[in-house]
Amino acid sequence: MEYSINKLAKLAGISVRTLHYYDEIELLAPKRISSNGYRVYGPQEIDRLQQILFYRELGVPLDEIKRLIGSKNYDGIVALQGHLSAMKAKRDQIDRLIANLEKTIAAAKGETIMSDQEKFTGFKQKLIEENEKQYGREIRARYGDAVVEASNAKMMGLTTEQYEKTQDLSRRINESLKLAYAQGDPAGELAQKVCALHREWLGYFWQHYSKEAHLGLAQSYVDDPRFRKYYDDIAEGCAEFLRDALQVYCQ
Amino acid sequence: MEYSINKLAKLAGISVRTLHYYDEIELLAPKRISSNGYRVYGPQEIDRLQQILFYRELGVPLDEIKRLIGSKNYDGIVALQGHLSAMKAKRDQIDRLIANLEKTIAAAKGETIMSDQEKFTGFKQKLIEENEKQYGREIRARYGDAVVEASNAKMMGLTTEQYEKTQDLSRRINESLKLAYAQGDPAGELAQKVCALHREWLGYFWQHYSKEAHLGLAQSYVDDPRFRKYYDDIAEGCAEFLRDALQVYCQ
DNA sequence: TCTTGACTATAACGTAGCGTCATCCTTTAT
DNA sequence: ATAAAGGATGACGCTACGTTATAGTCAAGA
Known part of the structure; x- marks a missing residue:
């Protein structure tokens, strides 16, 4: 042609x-x-x-x-594969900028606080690549959630200290949940520890704790697709696993 | 500083x-x-x-x-939200280029054939920009949610049609909920219509519907800060309002 | 045949967003 | 005290085109 x-x-x-x-x-x-x-x-x-x-x-x-x-x-195919990985890197950078934007919006609404450093994450490329190697993907995956949680915390009227505590708890919950899920036993020690942590976390948001409400919430994690996704991002079927563990925990 | x-x-x-x-x-x-x-x-x-x-x-x-x-x-937050959707559009473009590259590599290996048209998909930006102008901000504001919902839908094994239906429902729920909340009566006609829509929406994700489960989910909307935020973004106190309305709806 | 409008060509100038000296002054560390 | 690092201004250069300006080419209709 x-x-x-x-x-x-x-x-x-x-x-x-x-x-x-x-x-x-x-x-x-x-x-x-x-x-x-x-x-x-x-x-x-x-x-x-x-x-x-x-x-x-x-x-x-x-x-x-x-x-x-x-x-x-010049090898066309090798070059193309080079483009491919470069493009993927670029997409990752955009993803970081998107995460940055989401956090910036939350900060502008007064829902969270950003350090000056954070304000420019995503713009620099070299530092990012180093960071990437150092921390890997987990942080990224978690970033979006962290933003949501931060805004929630503010909304619930937590102090900065309390907020940081909830964040720390949330992190520990997710970490332990991942491990517990890998072990596969909802009644196991680790899974039950996750439940205790989750209860502690809820304590920051609920006035009165009840086992029924806790169980109901766990069921919602399975039932509502938005929540499901949150837990399935940790591992597929994680929402069900957490519910099962909580059923044991709440007797 | x-x-x-x-x-x-x-x-x-x-x-x-x-x-x-x-x-x-x-x-x-x-x-x-x-x-x-x-x-x-x-x-x-x-x-x-x-x-x-x-x-x-x-x-x-x-x-x-x-x-x-x-x-x-100049409204900083609105601008930021504009950036956000623009970034997402850009990421979509990159995704198209990546798809293009993958196909180009396959074609170079002789595994497939590409038309000349195809060879340049992803490079053109104008189509994207026109899209922006055509649909305006509403879509953008909703865009973040749409992404989440799309992935959820996929996860739940919905067809494209079904997914679009859930999206449409979701939009109508939010709109009506806003209006109903403004009227202030959880037992009112509009609020009850919202409940019916919400039930219909759930139908796409649940195998079996029960009033108890629906009520439990509504309570979770109040209890879990992440959900709370979703509904409070529509209007403050919206989560409670929806729960109250559903309590009437489920008798 | 003539005209009109869409394409094509070359040539030349203009531009945005800096990079890169060059030159000089000020502050900090040793 | 001296060197290294950081700061300022000014001026020129560069990339990747956009934008005229001027002129030739081609197909189609009047």
């Missing part, structure tokens, strides 16, 4: 000027020049342009793209 | 030159100039810089950022 410059531009979602420019800097030359002087692009140019746009999307300068694609031992 | 230009640059992961430039174009002026002529930045500038960087990340030109932040009726 052959394309005129306009057709190619529209196909790729770029401007004619851009294709002119790419020709000018010898990044992407047309397949041939027709008798009237018009540029004609063929299948090879299509693929090359696609590669160029992948690199461009990743912020690679054009002359480096030229060098990369033009290099003698 | 006060920062020197170097400290701020390192904090935010940008260059000193950039801060000089932002001062020059009056996008971000320091809080004050110390006696030795050095720039000094304060908390307000930190927050402003953070906003600037959010916009910049989205590709908004600096003078437009200036106009936006400087405009008289």
Whole structure:
């Protein structure tokens, strides 16, 4: 299939000027020049342009793209796999910025407090990569939940100290729950410890504790899809496991 | 907390030159100039810089950022929510590019064939922006929830149609609940209609419906801070109102 | 055949958002 | 006291195009 410059531009979602420019800097030359002087692009140019746009999307300068694609031992597939992981990294960065935004919104509403450091997490890339290696994915997965909990805490009129305590409890609950679930016994020691922690956590939000209410809540964790997701993010079937453990705990 | 230009640059992961430039174009002026002529930045500038960087990340030109932040009726929270949805849109774009890459790799290996059209899906942004303008803010505000619900729906094994139905129901529940709450009568007609809708919504997630379970869930909406927040975002005290209405509904 | 409108070409200038010196002053650490 | 680090201003450079301006080409209708 052959394309005129306009057709190619529209196909790729770029401007004619851009294709002119790419020709000018010898990044992407047309397949041939027709008798009237018009540029004609063929299948090879299509693929090359696609590669160029992948690199461009990743912020690679054009002359480096030229060098990369033009290099003698250029392996298209290896390059594509490189793009893939780079794109995934970029998506992770966006995810961090989204988490940052969510927390910033909560902070703006007065639901939580952000350190100056936190305000810029997600913008820096190098530090992030280091952080990533250091802490891994768990923190990320937990971040969104932490925001929710922080806002809840404020809403419930907790002091900063109390809030931090609930956060700490929440973390310990999730950690222990994960381990307990791995062991598989709802009546086991660890699972029962989770129940005790969960009760303690509830103590910050409830005026009066009752076993019935606690059990009812546990059942809701299974019944309501929003909650289910919260616990199934820890491990699939975790909501049921917690309910079963609480049934033992509450006798 | 006060920062020197170097400290701020390192904090935010940008260059000193950039801060000089932002001062020059009056996008971000320091809080004050110390006696030795050095720039000094304060908390307000930190927050402003953070906003600037959010916009910049989205590709908004600096003078437009200036106009936006400087405009008289600038609402920080609304702006942040705008960033949030824009970021999510961007992440979606990246996701499309990733899908594109995966297919391109498969095609390069000869496992499949790609049309020229397909080769450039994900690069075009205009379609996305038009979408934004068309649907406006409501969708955006709801977007975060929609994502959660979508994943829930998937988890619950719903078809796309079913999922859309739950989403529609969810929207109608929230709308009606808001109105009913404003009227103030849990036994009123509107409130009872909300209950019926909520029951219908539950039908998509529960195998067997029972009034007791429904009531128990309603109580959980009051008891668990995470749920409470969900409903209190509609209106404060909404969780209790819904529970009271459901108590009437379930007799 | 003539005209009109959509495409195409080259050339040239303009721009945003800084990077990168160059030059000089101030503060801090040793 | 001296060096290293941090600060200021000014000026030029650069990338990746956008934006005219001017002119040739082509298909279709009047």
